[in-house]
Amino acid sequence: MKEPRDIRDDEIRVIGGRDDQGHKPQGWKWLLLLLAGIIIGIIVWKCWPTQPEPQNEDPEQGVFDPSTIPVEQPSVKLPLAKAEETGHAFVEISDTIINDITLRLYIPHQVSMSLHLGAIDRNDPGIIFAAQAADIRADNGGIVGAFVLEGEPKAWGLSKKGYCAIINDTIKVGVAENSPLFEEATEKRGYFFRQYPLVDNTNLVENEPKGKAVRRALCDRNGEIFTVETLTSESFHDFAQALVDLGVDNAIYLVGANAYGWATDSEGTRHEFGDLNPNLTKKWRNISYLVMRGKP
Amino acid sequence: MFKKYLVITTAADLVRIAPEKIVYISSDGNYSNMVQTDNETRLLTYQLGQIEELIDDQLGKISPFIRIGRGVIINRNYIYYINIQSQKLILSDNSMFTHTVSASKEALKNLKELIEKEAKE
Numbered sequence: 477m478k479e480p481r482d483i484r485d486d487e488i489r490v491i492g493g494r495d496d497q498g499h500k501p502q503g504w505k506w507l508l509l510l511l512a513g514i515i516i517g518i519i520v521w522k523c524w525p526t527q528p529e530p531q532n533e534d535p536e537q538g539v540f541d542p543s544t545i546p547v548e549q550p551s552v553k554l555p556l557a558k559a560e561e562t563g564h565a566f567v568e569i570s571d572t573i574i575n576d577i578t579l580r581l582y583i584p585h586q587v588s589m590s591l592h593l594g595a596i597d598r599n600d601p602g603i604i605f606a607a608q609a610a611d612i613r614a615d616n617g618g619i620v621g622a623f624v625l626e627g628e629p630k631a632w633g634l635s636k637k638g639y640c641a642i643i644n645d646t647i648k649v650g651v652a653e654n655s656p657l658f659e660e661a662t663e664k665r666g667y668f669f670r671q672y673p674l675v676d677n678t679n680l681v682e683n684e685p686k687g688k689a690v691r692r693a694l695c696d697r698n699g700e701i702f703t704v705e706t707l708t709s710e711s712f713h714d715f716a717q718a719l720v721d722l723g724v725d726n727a728i729y730l731v732g733a734n735a736y737g738w739a740t741d742s743e744g745t746r747h748e749f750g751d752l753n754p755n756l757t758k759k760w761r762n763i764s765y766l767v768m769r770g771k772p
Numbered sequence: 773m774f775k776k777y778l779v780i781t782t783a784a785d786l787v788r789i790a791p792e793k794i795v796y797i798s799s800d801g802n803y804s805n806m807v808q809t810d811n812e813t814r815l816l817t818y819q820l821g822q823i824e825e826l827i828d829d830q831l832g833k834i835s836p837f838i839r840i841g842r843g844v845i846i847n848r849n850y851i852y853y854i855n856i857q858s859q860k861l862i863l864s865d866n867s868m869f870t871h872t873v874s875a876s877k878e879a880l881k882n883l884k885e886l887i888e889k890e891a892k893e
Binding site for chain 2: 492598599
């Protein structure tokens with residue numbers, strides 16, 4: 477796997493694998509670093525076991541502190557009542573304060589949900605809402621956890637026990653080590669991804685990662701699916717507690733910090749969050765987005 | 773043999789162009805501008821680094837492109853004039869089009885050395 481290829485304004489690079497190392501400042505050092513990186517990458521890749529979804533031997537499981545009993549959640553449908561009233565797709569954006577944490581709620585109306593893999597088309601007016609879904613491994617740029625795109629499995633593994641399954645326009649958000657929804661998504665051209673669990677049946681789920689950042693989550697409250705974003709940097713614990721106090725039944729994490737996305741309100745105004753990383757290079761191919769479009 | 777094209781696709785559209793029809797591609801924030809030999813300019817909804825990866829993947833060693841700093845990817849076949857002091861790089865086919873691109877002195881010095889080295893090989 478290639479490393480992200482930064483370039484400075486005083487450098488040139490021949491595209492397509494030709495030898496241009498002699499034209500970079502201290503090029504031999506870069507070459508040595510690149511070779512070392514490739515060798516380490518190959519060793520890690522060879523030694524890193526990959527398992528299908530039902531098995532519980534994912535290499536990243538160690539970073540997760542399981543504290544929940546796996547329970548399959550009942551199916552919930554996207555909210556349709558307001559959709560019928562308004563007649564067009566939009567995202568209702570509202571702010572609220574829970575435990576001194578300002579939360580921005582993105583409540584979609586008249587939308588169908590799916591996943592998108594790779595760079596997203598910012599010019600696509602049909603996308604009402606987009607937010608990064610699954611995490612990407614820092615070592616090889618692969619998708620973290622099981623991932624299904626329109627019935628096609630793209631990644632396997634159980635590093636995170638939260639899941640979201642979108643099958644026949646029905647969405648399930650929940651927590652489970654082994655979920656038959658992975659297979660169901662592959663059989664029915666559905667979508668599936670995994671993330672940190674935050675709320676499981678109204679109970680807070682503790683997670684290993686420390687530190688504070690802008691947090692985002694996909695939530696299910698009384699059958700209504702919406703996303704939440706903190707407007708300040710928060711810990712996993714405080715964010716999950718705020719979601720519990722908000723009355724969320726189930727919630728999983730979405731990529732936080734400066735991960736890029738947007739929501740289009742009822743006036744058709746696009747509200748962007750995060751930023752597009754100019755140094756994504758290869759990794760952008762595995763960036764996944766939770767995408768909401770207007771129902772046909 | 774099939775002719776090799778560069779294909780740049782988004783959810784909404786697709787651009788398919790022969791590499792020799794591209795003069796240079798410049799960065800425009802989160803987007804890129806592709807300047808063609810027919811003097812048309814097309815806005816691409818990709819960052820320049822992403823375009824570089826597309827070229828690398830699709831064209832490999834037959835790629836005629838060189839990344840110059842953060843700001844521009846040029847077609848080496850159209851390098852006509854380099855002036856380091858004035859930081860000027862002119863891309864031209866000496867017939868239909870001439871485009872001037874600016875770059876850092878160090879980058880142009882590196883480019884000049886590359887072209888000189890290749891001329892001797």
